[in-house]
Amino acid sequence: MSTPTLDKAAGHSDALDAAEAGAGHLITITMRVRRFNPEVSDTVEWVDYQFPIDPKERVLDALHKIKWELDGTLTFRRSCAHGICGSDAMRINGRNRLACKTLIKDLNPEKPITVEPIKGLTVLKDLIVDMDPFFQAYRDVMPFLITKGNEPTRERLQSAEDRERFDDTTKCILCAACTSSCPVFWNDGQYFGPAAIVNAHRFIFDSRDEGGEQRLEILNDKDGVWRCRTTFNCTDACPRGIEVTKAIQEVKRALITRRF
Numbered sequence: 673m674s675t676p677t678l679d680k681a682a683g684h685s686d687a688l689d690a691a692e693a694g695a696g697h698l699i700t701i702t703m704r705v706r707r708f709n710p711e712v713s714d715t716v717e718w719v720d721y722q723f724p725i726d727p728k729e730r731v732l733d734a735l736h737k738i739k740w741e742l743d744g745t746l747t748f749r750r751s752c753a754h755g756i757c758g759s760d761a762m763r764i765n766g767r768n769r770l771a772c773k774t775l776i777k778d779l780n781p782e783k784p785i786t787v788e789p790i791k792g793l794t795v796l797k798d799l800i801v802d803m804d805p806f807f808q809a810y811r812d813v814m815p816f817l818i819t820k821g822n823e824p825t826r827e828r829l830q831s832a833e834d835r836e837r838f839d840d841t842t843k844c845i846l847c848a849a850c851t852s853s854c855p856v857f858w859n860d861g862q863y864f865g866p867a868a869i870v871n872a873h874r875f876i877f878d879s880r881d882e883g884g885e886q887r888l889e890i891l892n893d894k895d896g897v898w899r900c901r902t903t904f905n906c907t908d909a910c911p912r913g914i915e916v917t918k919a920i921q922e923v924k925r926a927l928i929t930r931r932f
């Protein structure tokens with residue numbers, strides 16, 4: 673295991689030094705990152721990076737620091753940096769989280785902070801996994817409004833009570849933290865997974881939608897909702913606080929009662 677380090681006095685740009693001058697006190701952390709580059713080697717390597725950082729910074733800031741100052745080959749996804757795009761889900765200290773929503777100070781930074789890719793999806797490079805199976809399951813549940821004509825002249829009206837029925841599941845940002853924390857999904861990757869079911873729920877319980885029966889049949893499949901073992905990993909992992917397991921239970925109930 674190699675240990676690139678960054679001395680505060682050396683290797684800093686003026687801009688970063690200026691930013692840090694306005695920051696709180698710095699602590700030195702060790703970030704232990706699982707590295708894998710199939711173009712170089714078939715083996716996985718854990719690499720320790722030591723550097724000073726304000727503990728109020730986020731894991732995403734620490735990863736940027738590594739990439740911009742210590743090792744430009746480190747590869748990870750991120751876009752919005754504010755918990756909206758869902759692209760930086762990763763396992764941080766063994767738990768699925770968004771790097772941009774996780775503060776260093778909340779991670780027991782006296783010990784090495786481990787960062788690795790989410791599980792159950794093929795690792796392409798470093799912290800990047802192949803999201804295609806995840807998005808295919810999402811597409812399979814038809815995550816769009818289905819109506820059979822009767823175009824309204826203005827908007828399709830809905831009561832506040834009816835809107836409330838699927839409010840929670842509208843918050844999904846498709847980060848895959850839930851699906852990749854699910855032991856059933858790890859086992860064979862065939863299970864639709866919690867995120868696809870959450871997004872099916874969002875339309876099944878929408879009073880304006882007329883594709884509920886179709887979606888329920890899709891999820892009645894052997895790889896559908898009945899594979900869920902109610903372990904609550906998904907609910908614990910969701911950075912949006914969605915009650916994922918409850919949504920899955922509601923879809924199961926709708927399948928039995930055919931009422932939604």
Ligand code: SF4
Binds near residue numbers: 849866867
């Ligand atoms: S339900 Fe939560 S954890 Fe799952 S994909 Fe959506 S936002 Fe991410």
Ligand code: FES
Binds near residue numbers: 755758
């Ligand atoms: S970078 Fe967009 S959610 Fe974290």
